[in-house]
Each structure stands twice: as C-alpha cells, then as structure tokens.
Amino acid sequence: MADICAACKLEFETEETYLEHVCESTGFSPTQVEHQDALTGGNFSKVAEAALERGEERLKEEEVKQENEKLPLLKVSGRIITKNEREEIDSFITTTIRAETGDEAREIFIKRYVTENSRLIDSEIEK
C-alpha cells in the first residue's frame, strides 16, 4: 500500500506521513484548508462553507424533529394520527394559516384530515 500526493507526486508509506507532509506544490499540508484552496483557486473554502450551512440546517431540523417527538400523541376521531401526519399538519398550519386563528383552524383541519384521510386544500380551511 502506498499513498501518493497528486499535487506534488511524492509517495508515502502511510496515510499519516502523507497527511504530515508539506506539499511542494502548495506549501501547505493536506490537513490545511489553504492546501485545498491553493489547488482549487479558492473554491474549496466556498465548498466547505456550503457544507457547514447544510450541516447546520440539518441539525436544526433534527432538533425540531426531536421536539416534535416529545409531543403527546394526538387522538382524533377515534384514531391516533401518525407522526408524519402530524408533521404535515403542523407544516400546513405554520405556512398557511394566520397565527391568531391557529388553534381553532388547527382543530378543524385535523378533524377533516383524519375524517377524509386526505390532504385538504387551502380553500377548504375555515379561517
């Protein structure tokens, strides 16, 4: 097994020695962002920034999901609505119904959702 740095063409016996070397092509080691930026004309930093943004966004989503899972089960018209249904309802309420009528509209929507077992369109909601 051998490890080759594509930039400076040097060959190393182990991954560790590859990671520790200072690349003759860039002047930095492969563990440094500057090494990648030198090889990509600065694009690597943009790629990394976008990766961080995606990661943070997913982290927030996971936190919201965990919070939702802590909510008590909701039983409507004789059956418990599923987590996916509840997320769909919450998303719908959040995005389409005015905050001041949210509670009432939520109840109406949930009853219709469960009864008809189908997604309601905006015009069917009593606001």
Place this chain on the structure above:
Amino acid sequence: MAATVEICESNGAGETVTHNITNTNWGSTDSANLNAVSNPITPGSNSYEKWQRLHVTAMGGSSRIDNVKRWRTGSLAANSTHVTNARTSSYGGAQSYAQPSASDRSATYGYTQSVVTSTPGSANVGIAGSLSGSLTGTGYSDYSIEQIQTNVSALVGTTVTDNWSYDETA
C-alpha cells in the same frame, strides 16, 4: 475553521491511494488522473472501474461529516451507460478494496445502479457501511465504485461533470 476534505482514488493490486485527484477520466487503464486520449475505451468494452472515496484529512474544529452524495451532471453519449454502487436505499454496504478491472463485476461489487444526474435527496455513499454513518475524525467514506459500459456503437470523447457533496456540522 472548516474540515479539510479531498477525493482519493485507489488503484493497483496492492492499493495505491492517490490523494486529491484532479479528474475522473475514464479509460482503458487502471490509473488515477489518466490520460483518456492515450487510453480510450474500445467501443463494446468497459472502462476500468473507479474506486474512489471522500477523505477527511482534518476536522478543523468541526464535529461531524456525513450525508455524502455523488452524482453526474451532463449526458453521456449514446450507447454507453454509467453505473455505480451509490444508492439512497437498499445500500449494499462498504466494499472491500479489489484491484480495478475492466470486466463487468457489478454483481460482485454492487454497482448495478445507473448514476443519477441530479443531486440525490439523501446520502448515496455510505460511511462505515451505512448511509447514515458519519466521520468524527480523519477517515474515509466507503468506496464509491463506478464504471462506464459501452456497446460497439459508442463514440469516444464525452465530457460530464462528476459531483460530490457532504454536510459538515460545526
């Protein structure tokens, strides 16, 4: 500060890892950054497989790298297909390295999927054998194995873009 990430390709019987490859040129030789003009795929044959991985060389203060995706943008020329082991469901797990071959070994190494041409909705390259796996220190993703398969009517010279993405948590 961000994590430092590169794409590496493995070649040869004893696994030589070429770090930070600059292209994924397909051809008739088992080599990283190969010259496609000097090593064209004969119509009716397959390219040598590409065994590539995402490599985290430093975490840079971040805590997690995950959600590795790979896809192609651009269309292949007629009479050729681009296959992979990357998939968003029913993932076959991590493959152990084998010297790349120009034979169709898709059944053995799981590259039975056509490469997708838009960003997958979720990870399609695993880490530690799982699509929900993550790296919390230096290390590699699973091998992403791809091959170009042609028939006798295929034409040489198609250029497409090979895309990778990952998520990073600070």
